[in-house]
Amino acid sequence: GAGVSQTPSNKVTEKGKYVELRCDPISGHTALYWYRQSLGQGPEFLIYFQGTGAADDSGLPNDRFFAVRPEGSVSTLKIQRTERGDSAVYLCASSSLGVNTEAFFGQGTRLTVV
Amino acid sequence: DQQVKQNSPSLSVQEGRISILNCDYTNSMFDYFLWYKKYPAEGPTFLISISSIKDKNEDGRFTVFLNKSAKHLSLHIVPSQPGDSAVYFCAACSLRNAGNMLTFGGGTRLMVKP
Numbered sequence: 001g002a003g004v005s006q007t008p009s010n011k012v013t014e015k016g017k018y019v020e021l022r023c024d025p026i027s028g029h030t031a032l033y034w035y036r037q038s039l040g041q042g043p044e045f046l047i048y049f050q051g052t053g054a055a056d057d058s059g060l061p062n063d064r065f066f067a068v069r070p071e072g073s074v075s076t077l078k079i080q081r082t083e084r085g086d087s088a089v090y091l092c093a094s095s096s097l098g099v100n101t102e103a104f105f106g107q108g109t110r111l112t113v114v
Numbered sequence: 115d116q117q118v119k120q121n122s123p124s125l126s127v128q129e130g131r132i133s134i135l136n137c138d139y140t141n142s143m144f145d146y147f148l149w150y151k152k153y154p155a156e157g158p159t160f161l162i163s164i165s166s167i168k169d170k171n172e173d174g175r176f177t178v179f180l181n182k183s184a185k186h187l188s189l190h191i192v193p194s195q196p197g198d199s200a201v202y203f204c205a206a207c208s209l210r211n212a213g214n215m216l217t218f219g220g221g222t223r224l225m226v227k228p
Binding site: 004006031033035040041042043044045048050055056059091093095102103104105106107108 | 118120148150155156157158159160163203205212213214215216217218219220221
């Protein structure tokens with residue numbers, strides 16, 4: 001596709017449930033990022049993939065959060081045993097990397113844990 | 115500890131006048147700075163960037179100024195248009211970090227009145 005696509009746009013889940021959020025990056029972009037934006041704040045880095053491997057997962061808040069990118073394209077962010085504090089907009093971005101190349105963001109998935 | 119701060123949560127400007135959005139950072143490792151614009155229910159879109167080797171970058175109505183000694187950057191929009199009304203995020207990264215992960219400020223909501 002022309003841009004970064006994220007599905008679903010909105011997800012409401014009950015506390016304790018498991019959720020998966022999907023990101024389809026721009027074709028050919030080797031770098032993929034997940035960010036989380038809580039209400040009234042800027043996006044916060046979660047994890048970065050270079051190809052299939054998670055090159056930096058230092059932003060993941062705890063071990064309930066996990067992400068994969070098995071074929072180096074689509075990525076899935078997985079959250080186990082969701083908590084109300086996980087409610088936020090989860091943003092995916094992709095980049096071709098190199099010097100001075102910006103990341104392109106998807107529209108985000110708004111996750112609400114009730 | 116917020117490494118990138120936007121101290122003004124909102125700014126209101128008359129159409130045709132200049133909008134000045136400010137951003138401060140604390141991490142001296144940051145050497146590349148970006149501004150993103152965000153409309154409701156959309157992901158952030160890249161606006162303009164500046165490398166730490168420059169003190170000014172201009173693109174049409176948008177100019178970013180960087181003052182490294184003060185660890186301060188600003189975005190000037192002139193003339194401001196109603197379509198510029200959005201939330202603006204300042205972001206920073208270190209190009210020495212292989213992934214170029216972005217650290218965002220909290221955002222400034224710009225309202226341009228017709």
